[in-house]
Amino acid sequence: MVLSARGVQPVSIPVGRTALTSVARQVGTARSVIENLGHALAETRKTGRGVRFSVEVTPEGTVRIVHPPENQDIAGTQAAERTSGSGLARAKARGKALAASILAREDMVTAEELARRMGTTRVTVNARRHARQLIGLEGPTRGYRYPTWQLDRDGRPFTIIPNLFTALGDSPWTIYRFLTQKHPELEGRTAIAALEKGEDKRVLSVAASIAEGTFA
Incomplete structure (x- = not known):
């Protein structure tokens, strides 16, 4: 079976003869299942929440996609928490605590330290x-911290970084999460690991797929 979409390299998936014969009779349904899976993958990456849907098949061959109420319940609960004063305060506290723990890691350095590793000045680091x-990740009290893994052995930053901002938006935290997460499209590796192998095009393709909410 070959999956294809405009602007995305086709993907070949080996399936059994029985499965292929059945799917061939329900091309529209198979497409719907794959698209729902793609949307679910994109949604869970963006929100950090699990997403569930079911495929209901009748003896007559009718296929229906079922989205359980719990997905809507979770979204509704989180929305209510965001709009309530206590919920908003708790969410902010959790966010600050997580940011502080990340910025305190050994691989997070100041602009001065990153400038030293790059052989340049603090002013240049801030400009870049x-x-x-x-x-550069900004915390509630620590100012900006810079991940050291964005530099290669020669002290040069990944050249793909500007393209990732273009694809995923202006938030450095979004870029950080994308690079540190493991992606099935990269054989379960992080985007950092792929970039260290020179797989810039593959990483950018994954970023574009996430931004578009499509199944790559």
């Missing part, structure tokens, strides 16, 4: 952060 050529 503003130009979206470096990832």
Whole structure:
């Protein structure tokens, strides 16, 4: 079976003869199942929440996609928490605590330290952060911290960083999460690991798929 979409390299998936014969009779339904899976993958990456849907098949061959109420319940609960004062305060507290723990890691350094590793100045580091050529994460009290893994052995930042900002938006935290997460499209590796192998095009393709909410 070959999956294809405009602007995305086709993907070949081996399936058994029985499965292929059945799917061939329900092409529209198979497409719907795959599209729902793609949307579910994109949604869970963006929100960090699990997404569930079921495929209901009748003896007559009718196929229906079922989205359980729990998906809507979860979304509704989170929306209510965001709009309530106590819920908003708790969410902000959790966010600050998580950010602080990330910024305190050994691979997070100041602009001065990153400048030393790059063989340049703090002013240049700040300028390149503003130009979206470096990832600088801002915390509630610690100022900006820079992941050391965005530099290669020669002290040069990944050249793909500006393209990731273009694809995923202006938030450095979004870029950080994308690069540190494991992706099935990269054989379960993080985007950082793929970039260290020179797989810039593959990483950018995954980022584009996430941004578009499509199944790559």
